[in-house]
Amino acid sequence: MDDHPIIREGLTHLLNLHENLRVCCTAGSAEEAMAAVACQPDLAIVDLSLHSDSGLDLVKTLRQHYPELAILVLSMHDETLFAERALRAGANGYLMKLEATEHILNAIHEVLAGNIYLSTAMHDKLARALTVPKKVLTGSIASLSEREFQVLHLIGLGFSSRQIANKLNRSVKTIEAHQANIKEKLDIPSGKELMRFAIQWIESQ
Template identity: 45%
Template sequence: MVKRTTATSQAKRILIVDDHAIVRLGMRQLIAAEPDLSICCESETGEEALALALNAKPDLAIVDLSLGTMHGLELVRQLHQALPEMPVLVLSMHDEALFAERAVRAGARGYMTKKGAIEGLIPAVRHVLAGKIYASEAVSQQILAGLQRGTAVPEGPIGGLTDREIQVFELVGRGLSTAGIADRLGVSVKTIETYRSNIKTKLNLRDAAALVRYATSWIDRL
């Protein structure tokens, strides 16, 4: 955790949450170049981020989705419940088509991928701080098209998974065993076995090996 003082008394105070130090460094550098923005605190875990937010009351939180024990979507949901006036911008490596709408449903005010962060982070931050919802043009069009059809944004086969199932699926793709996932998420092995079974059923996968192959290939495409 790193705490920083604001650049001016009027600077908007930002909490950044990402489990990669190099990503946090990049965000610090981008935000430091803006005199009306500052980082008040940062965290690499969801649990610590929630405590920091409750204490520091930042003007904005920038949140990654892959945070270890607490998935970013759950952190967004808890931040929105605890501090409904504080906007949250999700900055993630994950596909917008799958996660942008989920993030907004959880309470986020914006979603962008890390691929466009260098050029797009500051405009997205200002957009969200102005009280608007930020999404890429492609995702905005998908959401509007879905509303016109009365359907959700198409998410592909993974879209049928719950948020928790997606978290387990991601960890399978990153090579964690059932016991390793249970330890990471703080639940029982039996619970993870149930999640894995549900995932296989929803994705029409025959066995554990097929699940691992599918999850690994999905991670490789991120």
């Protein structure tokens, strides 16, 4: 499930080269995905950045309606920012597109076997997090909705409200409302302080 046809076609070709794997359906949006899983696949590969939908929301919906379905997130987004959220949403694994060619078959077999797939670096990061008391910042970030989290992430990458609105296929007014909610939840007084916070947060990951 990816909103880029070339990526869907390339991944389909790669997987169909292996005799024990067969792609039964593809989709470019959350709506198409929910219709496509009628073919009863064993595994869904989901991108976080769909054209007008949140991949994390799609993962939650798939997990709710298909509790036995194996779900692997394949994304361009940094795993240190999104892997844990993907797992909390119901994914069984997280793989970045930059390393997909080398590791995707291993990731697929791991999640189909009922295991969790993460990179070695991400496994180590989560293990360290279990042994170190969480900072107040982490708790505050955790209070954000998935959409607010996306907006905060894009602010930290330097995108303007209009650019974020275009990326998420939402109105500027909606993005500004999300920003207001973020400032309230994180007790940040101004837009300038929000940008500084977002940049520092991304750099600290």
